[in-house]
Amino acid sequence: MRPILLSGHERALTQVKFSKEGDFIFSVSKDHNVCAWYSANGERFGMYKGHQGALWSVDVDPTTTFLATGGADNTMRLWEVKTGKQLKQWEFPTSIRRVEFSEDGKLLLGVTEKRTGQLSNIYVYDIAQDVNAEQSDEPTLRIVVDELPRVTVAGFSYLNRYIITGHENGCVAQWDAKTGEMIADEYPHEDGASVTDLQWSADRTYFITSSKDKTAKLQDARTLKVLHTYVADTPLNSAAITPEPTNYVILGGGQAAMDVTTTSARQGKFEARFYHKIFEEEVGRVRGHFGPLNYVAVSPDGKCYCSGGEDGYVRVHHFDPPYFDFKYEVEREMQGHMNRRMEQEL
Amino acid sequence: MAANVQNTPGRTDWAEDDEPDLATALPPPQITKNKDGTETVVTVFINEEGKRVKRTQRIRRTVVKKKENPRVAERRAWPKMGPEAGKPVGPRPDTTTLGENIIFRPQMGFKSGQVQEKAPDEERKAELQKKMQIKCRICQGDHFTTKCPFKDTMAPEGEAAGAPSDLDDRMGGDTGGAGGGGGGVGGSYVPPHLRKGAAGSGERMGGGKFERDDLATLRVTNVSEFAEEQDLREIFERWGRVTRVFLAKDRETGRAKGFAFVSYADRSDAARACEKVDGYGFGHLILKVEFAKKAT
Numbered sequence: 001m002r003p004i005l006l007s008g009h010e011r012a013l014t015q016v017k018f019s020k021e022g023d024f025i026f027s028v029s030k031d032h033n034v035c036a037w038y039s040a041n042g043e044r045f046g047m048y049k050g051h052q053g054a055l056w057s058v059d060v061d062p063t064t065t066f067l068a069t070g071g072a073d074n075t076m077r078l079w080e081v082k083t084g085k086q087l088k089q090w091e092f093p094t095s096i097r098r099v100e101f102s103e104d105g106k107l108l109l110g111v112t113e114k115r116t117g118q119l120s121n122i123y124v125y126d127i128a129q130d131v132n133a134e135q136s137d138e139p140t141l142r143i144v145v146d147e148l149p150r151v152t153v154a155g156f157s158y159l160n161r162y163i164i165t166g167h168e169n170g171c172v173a174q175w176d177a178k179t180g181e182m183i184a185d186e187y188p189h190e191d192g193a194s195v196t197d198l199q200w201s202a203d204r205t206y207f208i209t210s211s212k213d214k215t216a217k218l219q220d221a222r223t224l225k226v227l228h229t230y231v232a233d234t235p236l237n238s239a240a241i242t243p244e245p246t247n248y249v250i251l252g253g254g255q256a257a258m259d260v261t262t263t264s265a266r267q268g269k270f271e272a273r274f275y276h277k278i279f280e281e282e283v284g285r286v287r288g289h290f291g292p293l294n295y296v297a298v299s300p301d302g303k304c305y306c307s308g309g310e311d312g313y314v315r316v317h318h319f320d321p322p323y324f325d326f327k328y329e330v331e332r333e334m335q336g337h338m339n340r341r342m343e344q345e346l
Numbered sequence: 347m348a349a350n351v352q353n354t355p356g357r358t359d360w361a362e363d364d365e366p367d368l369a370t371a372l373p374p375p376q377i378t379k380n381k382d383g384t385e386t387v388v389t390v391f392i393n394e395e396g397k398r399v400k401r402t403q404r405i406r407r408t409v410v411k412k413k414e415n416p417r418v419a420e421r422r423a424w425p426k427m428g429p430e431a432g433k434p435v436g437p438r439p440d441t442t443t444l445g446e447n448i449i450f451r452p453q454m455g456f457k458s459g460q461v462q463e464k465a466p467d468e469e470r471k472a473e474l475q476k477k478m479q480i481k482c483r484i485c486q487g488d489h490f491t492t493k494c495p496f497k498d499t500m501a502p503e504g505e506a507a508g509a510p511s512d513l514d515d516r517m518g519g520d521t522g523g524a525g526g527g528g529g530g531v532g533g534s535y536v537p538p539h540l541r542k543g544a545a546g547s548g549e550r551m552g553g554g555k556f557e558r559d560d561l562a563t564l565r566v567t568n569v570s571e572f573a574e575e576q577d578l579r580e581i582f583e584r585w586g587r588v589t590r591v592f593l594a595k596d597r598e599t600g601r602a603k604g605f606a607f608v609s610y611a612d613r614s615d616a617a618r619a620c621e622k623v624d625g626y627g628f629g630h631l632i633l634k635v636e637f638a639k640k641a642t
Contacts, residue, residue: 004443006441007443023421043436046431049604322450322452323451
């Protein structure tokens with residue numbers, strides 16, 4: 001496969017996201033800009049300008065109508081994807097670390113950073129499903145996180161039932177998305193190793209968290225039980241789950257930029273790592289970035305993935321047939337078994 | 347023509363009339379349908395240097411049907427916005443580039459540092475080496491003829507019939523008929539050039555060196571005397587890997603004598619090239635290509 005290199009940013013990428021159909025890629029970086037790209041050929045659709053600080057997070061709603069961004073200028077903004085018009089701007093006392101739409105696109109979540117005198121807050125807003133409608137100023141839910149350390153990542157589970165948060169000390173907590181009460185907290189990652197990313201499976205019943213402790217964990221959204229553990233040899237910044245029918249997880253990471261001295265690209269481990277989702281075994285790597293991978297995202301149709309790096313590039317990879325054909329022996333046997341049963345029933 | 351002059355009062359000199367028109371008048375592209383479903387398009391146009399160029403293209407039209415989500419199709423038609431507004435459709439080279447090819451195939455028991463990618467060149471070479479069969483001309487073993495353990499005792503195949511009698515004649519029965527094959531085995535000393543394996547080797551000094559790739563060597567004749575080896579290489583490289591191009595040149599003038607030899611790594615490539623290039627117009631002459639005959 002020949003990766004497509006997108007060089008629309010001047011500084012490190014912080015997050016990249018696919019639209020639901022996988023045709024658009026949205027990227028945010030520390031250079032205050034948001035870019036939209038067509039994933040098929042890497043053509044830039046446009047930019048969303050207005051932020052005054054580094055951007056930390058971006059998300060797009062399931063209809064690819066609204067785009068939400070948040071960053072270090074203490075604002076969260078809502079944009080119209082098609083025209084690039086800013087529809088709404090919410091201001092906060094501290095910077096926004098994470099934004100995410102719910103599965104149905106009707107709720108938007110923003111996480112504020114903990115700083116002197118300010119606790120981490122999770123704000124949830126109702127989004128009016130009309131481009132021309134006035135969006136509400138007041139959040140429908142505000143969770144003040146006082147018992148746990150700083151929130152780094154957060155997201156809505158299936159049916160907007162829970163909000164799952166990842167914390168600076170490796171903790172993963174579950175909150176009721178209606179009342180804002182904390183239901184449970186687990187410590188899947190090493191104490192003190194920050195949770196760096198949280199991404200959902202296609203049906204949002206389980207998720208994967210990556211951490212600086214060099215592991216990624218697949219967890220159940222209802223029980224927070226750790227289903228699988230993927231061990232890497234470098235601190236991880238991001239982890240993604242590929243959709244059916246492939247069974248992979250993609251991990252991205254690498255030595256932090258500040259720790260890199262004169263290491264070669266190979267030693268820095270700036271590669272996307274592919275693990276088998278069930279067998280937890282590494283099956284391959286894709287190299288290319290000159291710096292750590294800050295985010296990896298998989299297209300919801302499973303046909304391509306992209307990674308945003310500290311080097312300022314987004315690399316879009318469209319998978320080749322071997323990626324789809326690869327199966328373990330047991331998987332093949334199971335497939336054969338199922339086929340035979342189908343025939344018998346017919 | 348008089349009317350023409352009157353209609354264009356800006357013109358003063360009648361000599362200018364019509365000439366530029368003649369030069370710029372380009373015939374419309376001619377499209378002819380071929381039997382095999384392709385189309386031949388002949389276009390005449392003027393290139394950047396202002397020269398008239400005739401271009402003949404053979405085109406095959408294929409219809410590729412693709413299903414697309416209507417929402418995706420709609421979004422694809424959206425006008426670009428922001429700094430991209432008004433720019434033509436398609437990726438811009440300043441923001442979008444293609445990276446080098448990455449071979450990614452998942453495998454069980456992957457270990458980092460393991461060489462997963464091999465340069466395509468190397469793969470090809472390895473393949474070629476596998477294909478290349480080394481065969482000894484003396485004993486048919488898989489080694490070079492010069493390395494053959496029997497090279498002093500046996501003649502190469504094909505010469506075996508002629509050699510013994512030849513040798514016997516020359517030796518004049520010095521050694522017994524039975525010991526005729528035993529150059530180094532028994533009996534008195536036999537000089538190397540009289541031994542069986544070396545029979546007649548003196549005559550073949552020049553040819554012997556290239557004999558091994560005779561199979562894939564083409565003889566090209568009717569080559570223009572201004573041709574260079576590089577030109578020939580360019581022509582012949584289209585059909586496969588060329589290992590050697592030899593263009594006979596006059597020692598004094600440095601011009602080509604009119605014939606050349608081209609060796610391929612693979613005989614099938616050579617056969618294809620022979621078929622295709624024979625009759626190809628190069629310079630002002632038509633090339634004649636045939637398989638080189640054994641040098642004798």
